[in-house]
Amino acid sequence: MKKKAKLLLALTCGLALMGMANQDDSKLLEEARKYFEPLPKVVDIKENPVTPEKIKLGKLLYYDPRLSKSGLISCNTCHNIASYGVDNLPTSIGHRWQIGPRNAPTTLNAALHVAQFWDGRAKDVEEQAKGPILNPIEMAMDSPEEVIKRVSSIPEYVEFFKRAFPNDKNPVNYENLAKAIGAFERTLVTPSRFDKFLKGDISALTPEEKAGLREFIKAGCASCHNGPAIGGTMFTKFGIVESYWEATRDFVTLDKPTMTMDVGKFAVTQKKEDLYVFKVPSLRNISRTYPYFHDGSVWDLKAAVQIMARVQLGSELEKDKLEKIVAFLKALDGEIPKDALEMPILPPSTSKTPTPLR
């Protein structure tokens, strides 16, 4: 064969391969779009429109430890923005060092979820925000009135409530406090390279990540982990094929002797079909929100993915496939909004502010 002809053949083959690759990628994108959506900029809702004034107030409240009885614990203590909205602990430490029963889920992208908490007992981030402040093993405030007593003793807060809720006659109340925190959380959205991919930029993911995405869908992960948050859209039993407890309890690093199997949503509804049912968590930033599962039993992402394949899908992932899936999951690490990382200067207490209690 002549040099020119050889070159031509090589070129043709190359283009054909590239074409195939492109075709494959286009198919993958098409397939992916059936399951996933790019993140919105802000998770706005009619019932609590996000405004700059609400965000400002909500951020202050999120970072303010005076929302806890002891004056030590803020929302950010367990949902630390600096570590992707979690505390990276199996389960959180609360008032008087009491240990929570479940792993603190990230606040990042949480507003996209169909409901809040692992058992979905709060309908949105606004309702969720009211819980931990009053939970005796978390922030442990005695009552909404006690919270409002603290907040309304601080003139700056009163002013910020007025600005955030200009149409309310008495804006400083627990509902609005939760609304403001909720509004701030609605801005905690973390776009990643995967969003670029979903918007059509096929080169935004590496070939390995794309292979991982393919395996993720093929293995069946996307049947539960879908939507803009790659999760958070539904509830399901943890341990469909085999007991999650058998698969995970050897991984437990803390409180091993006292840990028992969590019945999930059943504890709320007492319905048999809710036994071991939990909300499917979002996989956004999953590489940063270890340890995994509702009990924080497993620290290693690869191990967690393998367990999920086994107990939910009844399959054992080959090493190669597992690695590709994990590579894809790491591409979901997104950008934390810069504004959320900037701590606000907390307004000072006054002589009217009740002092903290232990």
Place this chain on the structure above:
Amino acid sequence: MKKKAKLLLALTCGLALMGMANQDDSKLLEEARKYFEPLPKVVDIKENPVTPEKIKLGKLLYYDPRLSKSGLISCNTCHNIASYGVDNLPTSIGHRWQIGPRNAPTTLNAALHVAQFWDGRAKDVEEQAKGPILNPIEMAMDSPEEVIKRVSSIPEYVEFFKRAFPNDKNPVNYENLAKAIGAFERTLVTPSRFDKFLKGDISALTPEEKAGLREFIKAGCASCHNGPAIGGTMFTKFGIVESYWEATRDFVTLDKPTMTMDVGKFAVTQKKEDLYVFKVPSLRNISRTYPYFHDGSVWDLKAAVQIMARVQLGSELEKDKLEKIVAFLKALDGEIPKDALEMPILPPSTSKTPTPLR
């Protein structure tokens, strides 16, 4: 008198008064300069030169709760930059909810102090940084080796140590960790309107604040609270004229039954002359760093100033003088460096990182 003449007289009197005021102000400035200095931009020292790489590493470490046994407590937990470098608690809450014996002093401007801790047992911020991490009732790490084991399991940290200490063969060690935190703290300087005044801008303080400064010096406060941090330059007995304990214990809001009189530096040196001796705290940002004194017994600034006048100087300040002094003290509220308020994103743990312990 003609209109013109009247106007001239008024003008002359006005100018004369202004002249007097200016003369008074100039005198006050001159007097103030004997005691105080404007803040430097950064509190640099030869032994640990502040570099951008050290600041970056130090800030990460300052915000990282993995420096505590539980993974819950960071330097920022008790020295919260969002609340002027303190936790606004009488005394801090540490590992397993153990209560510290003394009020957490602010890290802001702390590098200017002659020594660290209320009893001065650490010579500088670098040495201080090593203390709480290993203190069993604070961050409770078992040993420097345990700390370094955690840090060196995280590749990003290893890289940041290399960059911060480029001439060290094994840069990841406890000395350098403390140096990096120290370097970050050396940037925590909070210039205020008082610095503008000290630099010659007489209008930077209001007439009331200037009157307060005058009273502050006249009453004798400046004999202990002096230097660029308006304090932190010396040690003295708390309760020179009368017992501080008699004067403050009725103010205690927490742990009243178990609180006892603190012997101060005596506990370290066992020397009789050190009985009830403490470092004179800085008055920079004092209106924000309540509650006051080594035991955080007093929440109200006015009350604290009155107690100081009584037990240190043997005088009772009249209401008017007291208010002026407090007005002056509020003018010491400074600007927190924006960069310090921006939380860094913490590098992720790896499979080699020891998991937290409770």
